[in-house]
Amino acid sequence: MEHIVIIGNGIAGITCARHVRKLSDKKITVISAESEYFFSRTALMYVYMGHMKWEHLKPYEDWFWEKNRIELKTGFVEVIDFGKKELDFSSGEKMTYDKLVLATGSVYNKFGWKGEDLPGVQGLVSKQDLELLEKNTKNCKKAVIVGGGLIGVELAEMLSTRNIEVMMLVREKAFWNNILPFPEAKMISEHIRSHGVEVKHEIELEEIVADETGRASAIYTKTGEKISCDLVGLCAGVRPNIDFLKNSKLETDRGILVDETLATNIEDVYAIGDCAQLRNPPTHRKRNEAVWYVGRMMGETLAATLAGEVQKYNPGNWFNSAKFFDIEYQTYGRVNPEENKEEQHFHWQHQDGTKAVTVAFNPENKRFLGINTFGIRMRHPVVDRWLNENRDIVFVLQNLRLANFDPEFYDNYEKAIFKSFKG
Numbered sequence: 001m002e003h004i005v006i007i008g009n010g011i012a013g014i015t016c017a018r019h020v021r022k023l024s025d026k027k028i029t030v031i032s033a034e035s036e037y038f039f040s041r042t043a044l045m046y047v048y049m050g051h052m053k054w055e056h057l058k059p060y061e062d063w064f065w066e067k068n069r070i071e072l073k074t075g076f077v078e079v080i081d082f083g084k085k086e087l088d089f090s091s092g093e094k095m096t097y098d099k100l101v102l103a104t105g106s107v108y109n110k111f112g113w114k115g116e117d118l119p120g121v122q123g124l125v126s127k128q129d130l131e132l133l134e135k136n137t138k139n140c141k142k143a144v145i146v147g148g149g150l151i152g153v154e155l156a157e158m159l160s161t162r163n164i165e166v167m168m169l170v171r172e173k174a175f176w177n178n179i180l181p182f183p184e185a186k187m188i189s190e191h192i193r194s195h196g197v198e199v200k201h202e203i204e205l206e207e208i209v210a211d212e213t214g215r216a217s218a219i220y221t222k223t224g225e226k227i228s229c230d231l232v233g234l235c236a237g238v239r240p241n242i243d244f245l246k247n248s249k250l251e252t253d254r255g256i257l258v259d260e261t262l263a264t265n266i267e268d269v270y271a272i273g274d275c276a277q278l279r280n281p282p283t284h285r286k287r288n289e290a291v292w293y294v295g296r297m298m299g300e301t302l303a304a305t306l307a308g309e310v311q312k313y314n315p316g317n318w319f320n321s322a323k324f325f326d327i328e329y330q331t332y333g334r335v336n337p338e339e340n341k342e343e344q345h346f347h348w349q350h351q352d353g354t355k356a357v358t359v360a361f362n363p364e365n366k367r368f369l370g371i372n373t374f375g376i377r378m379r380h381p382v383v384d385r386w387l388n389e390n391r392d393i394v395f396v397l398q399n400l401r402l403a404n405f406d407p408e409f410y411d412n413y414e415k416a417i418f419k420s421f422k423g
Contacts, residue, residue: 003027004306005087005095007077008103011292012273014038015299016101016306017070023307028069029095031087033076035127037062042292044130045154049161082249082266099268099306102245102256103299106238106274106290108151115208120216121232124155133158136231140164143231144219146205148175150322152235156197157325159231167198167227169205175324181337181358183347184372188324190353195325208232238290240275253277255288260312262302270305272298278313284334285315293319317387318370319380327354332383333370335360343369346393348417350375357400357417361393368396377405397421 004020006013009032017028039057046052065072073095079088080100087095108123110116122132137143143159145152148170156166172178174185175192189199204222211217218228240255251257251265255277262270273295277288297315304311321330335358339345344363349356355375361368368391371383382403386396397417 001025001027002098003029003096004099004101005097006030006101006103007087008032008101008105008273008275009035009038009072010041010103010105010273010295011038012105012295012299013101013103015296016103016272016303017299018068019300019303020306021068021070023303023309026306027071029071029073029097031073031075031077031095033074036072036074037065039127041125044124044127045158048130048133048158078244080245080248080250082269085268097268100270101302101306102242102264102269102271102275103273103295104241104275107241108234109237109239110234111236113205113207115210115216116234118208118210118216118232119214120230121208121234123234124151125238137162137164140230142167142229143233144169144227144229145233145235146219147234147236148172148177148199149235149237150176151238152233153192153324155233155235156192157195159233160196164231165198166196167200167229168192169203169221170199170201171204173201175199177337179337180372181335181339181345181347183349184356184358184374185337187349187353187356187374188327191324191327194353238274240277240288240290242275253287261305261310262298262313270302272302282315285318289315291320317384319384324374327375328377329372329374330376330378331370331372332378332380333360333368333387335370335372346397346421348420359393359396359421366392366394368393371396378403379405393421 004026006017009030013030017030020026020028037058040059043052043057047054076090077087078090085097106125108125120136123129142165145155145168148168152168156168159166174182175189177185193199206220206222208216209218216232218226219232220226242252242256245252255275256264256271257279258264258271258276259279262272264271274290281287298313301311301313317333319332336343342362343360345358345360347358358372360370368386
């Protein structure tokens with residue numbers, strides 16, 4: 001019986017395993033050094049905040065795996081012999097495969113800062129990071145978070161619930177301004193500050209220094225400012241978890257290079273999720289997208305191929321969602337942080353500072369390119385259809401109520417939004 005081995009039990013690896021089982025009777029083994037069972041990574045923060053218990057993060061009952069004949073193996077793969085189709089574990093064990101799926105996820109970025117490996121310095125990606133955070137914040141009074149991304153704001157919210165003073169160092173002029181247009185980024189910076197978090201813009205980390213016990217006790221910025229703290233959160237993005245593959249025959253760049261079927265340069269070896277990098281992505285998508293639903297889509301696509309019906313990965317229009325404390329954020333299509341000759345922005349913001357809309361469009365033909373919303377929940381199928389139908393911005397603004405989950409919002413503000421665009 002053909003043996004499919006999947007390294008990684010995140011959303012990509014587990015989706016692949018589940019769908020291979022739906023489509024075939026092949027032997028399936030899922031390997032993870034992080035946790036025995038698949039869990040919802042996006043909900044890690046709620047365990048720390050006391051809203052959920054660890055067992056609540058498991059989407060499936062423990063009996064699910066045996067019932068569906070998916071073998072779970074706890075272990076760390078140190079070396080892969082692609083010629084022999086053999087995995088070497090840190091424990092000394094070995095395992096052979098017929099087809100191998102690499103779904104090894106992400107790790108948080110380090111940029112060679114002096115002191116980045118000191119006790120009291122950490123990121124927040126894995127279960128082990130969450131457990132370490134519990135230890136690192138037992139007597140913590142002040143934390144400095146380096147980076148202004150989605151994980152950074154999650155960590156800020158988590159720490160705030162334990163009355164820990166939080167400062168965020170953001171390299172850009174406003175929060176996440178490398179992704180968000182400036183009016184939105186400025187609004188989110190102000191919103192984060194309204195929750196008691198100090199946000200310092202255009203400030204970068206120089207080094208982390210230790211106290212007499214060897215533990216992180218302060219940071220220096222590139223401007224020479226010293227800031228005392230008990231915890232340093234490294235939240236300056238993530239990168240594919242592929243260091244153990246760097247000296248192998250597997251072709252890698254930032255991530256593991258894959259074609260449109262998610263196959264690598266080595267026969268019978270595939271990569272999906274955060275660790276995968278598309279060789280030739282669609283023009284409207286990035287080569288590497290560390291997003292939950294991308295992993296799910298890749299896992300389902302590859303499962304069909306592994307079961308015998310080759311499928312190409314077709315991600316469709318970009319979309320994503322997140323939360324900045326109590327402001328929900330959604331994005332569909334393309335909204336770049338800077339306008340250019342092919343992309344112009346219409347921005348509307350409510351006076352309460354918790355609701356906003358930015359619509360991107362082509363200034364020449366008025367074609368709708370994408371939309372960001374804050375505090376306004378949109379219907380994905382509606383916006384996706386508008387993008388596929390190449391609708392213009394006037395049509396989109398006139399029909400926003402069709403995409404909105406809260407029609408009363410547009411009863412009150414639709415005229416103001418449309419008048420603002422026309423004026």
